[in-house]
Amino acid sequence: MENLKRILPPLTSILAFEAAARLGSFSEAARELNVTREAVSRQIRTLEAHLGLSLFERTxxxxxxxxxxxxxxxxxxxxLGNIAVASHAVRGDTGAVTLPADPMDLPDDLPVVLIVDDAPENIRRLYEVLRGQYEVIAQTRPEEALAWLLNGGHPDLIMLDVRMTGMDGYALCRRIKTEPDLARVPVMFLTSLDSTDDETEGFAAGACDYIARPFxxxxxxxxLRVQIDLRQTTAALEDLLKRRGDRLERMDELLIQFRRQIDALDP
Structure with a gap:
C-alpha cells in the first residue's frame, strides 16, 4: 500500500486533469468542478510534477x-468510468447512469443507446466504442432498466447481455416487447453465449440482432447503425402514412359536408 501511495498522484489533480482534457479548457473544467481556474491549473501542475512531464502545450x-x-x-x-459504474452498482442506486461524453462538443440529437449488463467492464468497453456517435445510458440491473423504460425512457436502441443477476436478457427483451410504446425499439443481444440455440432463443424473444463476444x-x-437507420426510416414512413391518413379523413369529411349541402339544395 505504501508503494501504491507513492506511485499514485493525488486524486484531486487527476480529476482536474480529466475535466480539463475532456472539456478542452481549464476555465470550463473550473466551472464544472466549481473551483477557480487557478486551482485547476495548480492541480494540473501538481500532476505534471508527479509524472515528470508536461501534459499540456501552453501558448x-x-x-x-x-x-x-x-x-x-x-x-x-x-x-474513472469503471469506478463510477462499479460504485453505482455497489450503492444499489436506482435510475440510469449517463456515461461521460467525449471531450469534443457533441450534437444534442445523438441517438440514444441503452446498455443493460451487470458487468461494469463490459459497459465500459461498449462505451469506449460508442462514445462520440451515440449517447450511452447504462444500467447494471435488468429490473432497474425496465423501470427506467416504463417511466418514460425511450432509447433508439437497446443492447442486452443474456446472463445477468435476476432477470436474464431473454426475459427482459420479452417484457420490453409487450409494451406498445417500446415494442418497436430495436433490441440487440451482445453476449458471450454463442451457440445456435442461444441465438435462436434471442431472436425468438424479439431481438433484431445477436452478436457474440469478442466483437x-x-x-x-x-x-448497430443499420438497425437505427431502419428504425428511423420506418418511423418516418409511419409518420408520413399517418399524416396522409389524416388528410384523407379530412377530405372524406369535406365530401360528406358537400353532399349534405347539395342534398339540401334539391327541391
Missing part, C-alpha cells in the same frame, strides 16, 4: 493537450 492563445497527455487521458478516463468494433458499429 498565448490557451492550452492544448499533448499526444502523451491524450493517451494518459484515455487511460484514466476509462478507469469487432467496426462490425458492431455497422450493425
Amino acid at each position: 498565448a492563445n490557451g492550452t492544448e493537450l499533448r499526444s502523451w497527455g491524450r493517451r494518459y487521458y484515455e487511460t484514466i478516463s476509462t478507469s 469487432v468494433p467496426a462490425i458492431l458499429l455497422a450493425r
Whole structure:
C-alpha cells in the first residue's frame, strides 16, 4: 500500500486533469468542478510534477493537450468510468447512469443507446466504442432498466447481455416487447453465449440482432447503425402514412359536408 501511495498522484489533480482534457479548457473544467481556474491549473501542475512531464502545450492563445497527455487521458478516463459504474452498482442506486461524453462538443440529437449488463467492464468497453456517435445510458440491473423504460425512457436502441443477476436478457427483451410504446425499439443481444440455440432463443424473444463476444468494433458499429437507420426510416414512413391518413379523413369529411349541402339544395 505504501508503494501504491507513492506511485499514485493525488486524486484531486487527476480529476482536474480529466475535466480539463475532456472539456478542452481549464476555465470550463473550473466551472464544472466549481473551483477557480487557478486551482485547476495548480492541480494540473501538481500532476505534471508527479509524472515528470508536461501534459499540456501552453501558448498565448490557451492550452492544448499533448499526444502523451491524450493517451494518459484515455487511460484514466476509462478507469474513472469503471469506478463510477462499479460504485453505482455497489450503492444499489436506482435510475440510469449517463456515461461521460467525449471531450469534443457533441450534437444534442445523438441517438440514444441503452446498455443493460451487470458487468461494469463490459459497459465500459461498449462505451469506449460508442462514445462520440451515440449517447450511452447504462444500467447494471435488468429490473432497474425496465423501470427506467416504463417511466418514460425511450432509447433508439437497446443492447442486452443474456446472463445477468435476476432477470436474464431473454426475459427482459420479452417484457420490453409487450409494451406498445417500446415494442418497436430495436433490441440487440451482445453476449458471450454463442451457440445456435442461444441465438435462436434471442431472436425468438424479439431481438433484431445477436452478436457474440469478442466483437469487432467496426462490425458492431455497422450493425448497430443499420438497425437505427431502419428504425428511423420506418418511423418516418409511419409518420408520413399517418399524416396522409389524416388528410384523407379530412377530405372524406369535406365530401360528406358537400353532399349534405347539395342534398339540401334539391327541391
